[in-house]
Amino acid sequence: MDGVAPNAVAAVSEARQWDRLMQMAALGAIPGDGVNRACLTDLDRQARRLLLGWGTALGLAPSVDALGNLFLRHEGTEAGAAPVLTGSHMDTQPNGGRFDGIWGVIAGLEAIQALREAGISTRRPVELVAWTNEEGGRFAPGCMGSMAYAGFKPADTWDGVTDNEGLSFGEELRKHLALEADIPRRGLGVVDGPAPFAYVEAHIEQGPRLEAEGLDIGVVEGIQGSRWFVVEIAGKTDHAGTTPLSLRKDAVQDMLRAVSALNALMADPTDVLRFTVGRIEVHPNTSNSVADRVRFTIDFRHPDKDVLLTRGDAIARVVTEAMTTCTATVTERFHALPATFDPMVPAAVEAAAKAQGLSTLRMPSGAFHDAQFMVPVCPTGMLFVPCRGGVSHHPSEYSEPGQLAAGTRVLAAVLAELANR
Amino acid sequence: MDGVAPNAVAAVSEARQWDRLMQMAALGAIPGDGVNRACLTDLDRQARRLLLGWGTALGLAPSVDALGNLFLRHEGTEAGAAPVLTGSHMDTQPNGGRFDGIWGVIAGLEAIQALREAGISTRRPVELVAWTNEEGGRFAPGCMGSMAYAGFKPADTWDGVTDNEGLSFGEELRKHLALEADIPRRGLGVVDGPAPFAYVEAHIEQGPRLEAEGLDIGVVEGIQGSRWFVVEIAGKTDHAGTTPLSLRKDAVQDMLRAVSALNALMADPTDVLRFTVGRIEVHPNTSNSVADRVRFTIDFRHPDKDVLLTRGDAIARVVTEAMTTCTATVTERFHALPATFDPMVPAAVEAAAKAQGLSTLRMPSGAFHDAQFMVPVCPTGMLFVPCRGGVSHHPSEYSEPGQLAAGTRVLAAVLAELANR
Numbered sequence: 001m002d003g004v005a006p007n008a009v010a011a012v013s014e015a016r017q018w019d020r021l022m023q024m025a026a027l028g029a030i031p032g033d034g035v036n037r038a039c040l041t042d043l044d045r046q047a048r049r050l051l052l053g054w055g056t057a058l059g060l061a062p063s064v065d066a067l068g069n070l071f072l073r074h075e076g077t078e079a080g081a082a083p084v085l086t087g088s089h090m091d092t093q094p095n096g097g098r099f100d101g102i103w104g105v106i107a108g109l110e111a112i113q114a115l116r117e118a119g120i121s122t123r124r125p126v127e128l129v130a131w132t133n134e135e136g137g138r139f140a141p142g143c144m145g146s147m148a149y150a151g152f153k154p155a156d157t158w159d160g161v162t163d164n165e166g167l168s169f170g171e172e173l174r175k176h177l178a179l180e181a182d183i184p185r186r187g188l189g190v191v192d193g194p195a196p197f198a199y200v201e202a203h204i205e206q207g208p209r210l211e212a213e214g215l216d217i218g219v220v221e222g223i224q225g226s227r228w229f230v231v232e233i234a235g236k237t238d239h240a241g242t243t244p245l246s247l248r249k250d251a252v253q254d255m256l257r258a259v260s261a262l263n264a265l266m267a268d269p270t271d272v273l274r275f276t277v278g279r280i281e282v283h284p285n286t287s288n289s290v291a292d293r294v295r296f297t298i299d300f301r302h303p304d305k306d307v308l309l310t311r312g313d314a315i316a317r318v319v320t321e322a323m324t325t326c327t328a329t330v331t332e333r334f335h336a337l338p339a340t341f342d343p344m345v346p347a348a349v350e351a352a353a354k355a356q357g358l359s360t361l362r363m364p365s366g367a368f369h370d371a372q373f374m375v376p377v378c379p380t381g382m383l384f385v386p387c388r389g390g391v392s393h394h395p396s397e398y399s400e401p402g403q404l405a406a407g408t409r410v411l412a413a414v415l416a417e418l419a420n421r
Numbered sequence: 422m423d424g425v426a427p428n429a430v431a432a433v434s435e436a437r438q439w440d441r442l443m444q445m446a447a448l449g450a451i452p453g454d455g456v457n458r459a460c461l462t463d464l465d466r467q468a469r470r471l472l473l474g475w476g477t478a479l480g481l482a483p484s485v486d487a488l489g490n491l492f493l494r495h496e497g498t499e500a501g502a503a504p505v506l507t508g509s510h511m512d513t514q515p516n517g518g519r520f521d522g523i524w525g526v527i528a529g530l531e532a533i534q535a536l537r538e539a540g541i542s543t544r545r546p547v548e549l550v551a552w553t554n555e556e557g558g559r560f561a562p563g564c565m566g567s568m569a570y571a572g573f574k575p576a577d578t579w580d581g582v583t584d585n586e587g588l589s590f591g592e593e594l595r596k597h598l599a600l601e602a603d604i605p606r607r608g609l610g611v612v613d614g615p616a617p618f619a620y621v622e623a624h625i626e627q628g629p630r631l632e633a634e635g636l637d638i639g640v641v642e643g644i645q646g647s648r649w650f651v652v653e654i655a656g657k658t659d660h661a662g663t664t665p666l667s668l669r670k671d672a673v674q675d676m677l678r679a680v681s682a683l684n685a686l687m688a689d690p691t692d693v694l695r696f697t698v699g700r701i702e703v704h705p706n707t708s709n710s711v712a713d714r715v716r717f718t719i720d721f722r723h724p725d726k727d728v729l730l731t732r733g734d735a736i737a738r739v740v741t742e743a744m745t746t747c748t749a750t751v752t753e754r755f756h757a758l759p760a761t762f763d764p765m766v767p768a769a770v771e772a773a774a775k776a777q778g779l780s781t782l783r784m785p786s787g788a789f790h791d792a793q794f795m796v797p798v799c800p801t802g803m804l805f806v807p808c809r810g811g812v813s814h815h816p817s818e819y820s821e822p823g824q825l826a827a828g829t830r831v832l833a834a835v836l837a838e839l840a841n842r
Binding site for chain 2 (some may be wrong): 093094095137205206207208224226228237238239240241242243244245246247250252253256259260263268271272273274275276277278279280281282284285286287288289290291297298299301365366367368390391392393394
């Protein structure tokens with residue numbers, strides 16, 4: 001190995017990777033250097049064809065599964081050896097950037113290309129994957145492709161989920177697969193076949209820590225747990241000019257009390273806990289009517305399972321007790337316990353980075369990733385590169401070409417190392 | 422007078438008035454007993470033709486002015502005497518009810534019909550008016566017809582205002598007037614002629630007080646003042662999972678603080694003050710993003726000018742001081758000082774109600790009305806009848822036939838009394 005990885009690392013091309021990222025960014029470009037490329041759209045299919053073109057030109061074997069997860073396979077030397085899987089997703093948030101997700105796919109391709117250009121054969125195959133619908137921006141929830149691959153949910157779970165135009169995920173997926181009928185079909189992950197040997201995902205940090213501390217590579221040890229709730233408050237609509245405040249059931253005012261009480265519940269002097277009310281919908285939402293309905297979301301995350309369970313379980317009670325005149329229902333929409341990665345991949349990432357003279361930080365991932373669902377399937381890990389201001393899910397999302405290339409060099413070394421185990 | 426009004430009062434027909442209201446409610450009927458009849462539409466014109474048919478059958482003289490305000494005149498005995506004007510509006514909110522506005526028009530017609538059927542001649546003419554676009558639901562703002570009549574704004578002020586389909590008020594008004602070219606044209610209110618002797622408007626309360634206190638008639642002494650503001654809070658969007666709370670500029674959280682501080686500013690143990698945050702818009706409004714922008718409205722009303730000025734002027738400072746990490750801009754969109762009615766008409770309403778054995782409450786109007794703009798023109802007043810649960814601007818808006826008839830009997834007596842002064 002000692003003589004192998006350095007050649008692959010040296011073959012990683014910063015310029016080629018950047019050029020590919022910019023070609024991808026043109027598909028769904030929006031003002032301010034942003035990208036809006038929802039899954040299962042024509043833009044998504046154009047991006048996938050672009051990737052397919054690059055991969056097949058290298059001699060990689062393409063395939064697609066029942067969820068539309070797209071694979072490009074670099075063969076190993078040992079028949080039947082479980083592959084090392086790397087990749088991420090190609091869809092973006094509606095007001096997204098040029099690096100979230102797509103860099104992990106392009107980095108995987110670049111790393112495999114570097115292996116091949118360096119003339120390196122590996123014992124195990126290396127497979128590149130582009131997961132379907134990680135963002136959940138068009139069809140909620142996200143991570144459908146990886147969840148189905150990992151057998152976390154049946155493949156038809158989301159068939160009835162509709163987008164803003166009323167189109168269903170099931171129908172859009174069938175249409176999508178028909179349009180990619182020329183690509184060989186493969187079985188669905190561990191539902192239809194054996195598990196990979198390992199999964200490695202490269203991603204921008206989507207947080208401010210690496211940049212703030214001037215570090216090169218985040219060695220991700222796990223993904224914090226998340227619990228998502230929807231709170232619906234029901235009151236009564238009234239004329240804003242005539243109804244005395246004492247007779248109102250004002251859903252906006254009780255929403256205010258609920259969020260204030262939740263702020264107290266979620267207080268954390270260590271600043272590790274993440275609590276966000278990011279979406280609020282008011283009905284009828286007119287300036288001269290008292291609101292009879294408010295719906296708001298809670299996004300609560302923590303790396304410690306006990307905190308996640310104790311405080312998360314208290315949310316419904318705290319909201320209910322905060323009501324003065326309205327009634328509230330609290331529905332949990334998503335519950336993912338913290339995921340801890342097997343030490344194997346993080347150790348490989350850390351070793352490769354250090355061997356290349358890069359500085360590292362062991363950290364949890366604050367954001368959600370497809371890697372979350374791979375944890376029960378095989379040894380899993382992620383590597384992060386810094387992003388400017390910690391910003392993601394926004395057109396201004398940015399990582400420097402050199403930062404991205406450094407991450408890809410680490411990924412190439414990790415893939416070479418794992419694929420020879 | 423003693424022998425005159427009782428005959429007119431007795432001639433008011435509860436059944437005929439109710440039947441006419443239900444015929445009107447059929448024009449623009451929506452589910453749940455509601456009505457959607459926007460101004461200057463075919464439905465509006467059908468309603469006006471229905472009214473014209475009833476009025477001309479009685480021998481009333483129709484006319485229409487440059488704003489489309491529609492009049493039906495009952496002649497007096499003294500040539501040139503200033504008329505007593507009564508009426509309201511025929512347009513509704515998009516999800517409106519069967520009584521707001523239209524009852525004041527039908528009540529005026531019923532009262533005039535009762536005068537005539539009782540064989541009562543009055544010294545002054547009595548004119549019925551249906552004001553154009555009181556609600557402002559199709560073309561904002563409301564009260565265009567009465568504002569132009571009163572000379573508050575020039576007649577062409579709103580020509581460029583467009584509805585949701587891009588049609589302009591000016592063009593729709595010209596089309597409307599052409600379709601009513603068979604109706605004699607009159608000058609525009611006090612812009613083109615003398616002022617009326619008095620204006621009396623009958624209306625459902627649109628609030629809960631009369632019903633809650635079991636009273637028959639609201640003697641309206643004025644219309645409370647209103648100040649409307651828009652607050653825009655600017656922060657920074659961030660990933661909900663990755664960004665420590667200490668590094669956020671969360672516009673939702675600062676909105677919370679602003680509304681809490683405004684609640685304190687607007688506290689009123691007497692429960693006279695009306696403060697409403699009815700509209701909130703969050704950007705990007707996704708569950709896993711920290712909001713970078715929140716826009717919310719303030720509807721603040723009070724019958725006391727000093728309170729309206731002192732507390733209203735403090736809003737911008739209170740909002741600004743509530744910001745912790747974001748910035749806020751506060752824009753005042755509307756400012757109407759309280760209108761106080763000349764005591765003449767309220768006294769007449771109160772006396773007529775008491776003479777009929779009805780219970781009364783002197784009160785301000787919480788809602789806005791065309792009467793607001795008549796205050797500088799002539800002695801003005803309103804009478805309210807209870808409405809169920811205080812609900813208006815909703816299909817469930819309801820007043821009982823008997824409650825409405827009681828109001829019309831008071832109106833008939835008031836018109837007879839004022840028209841003989």
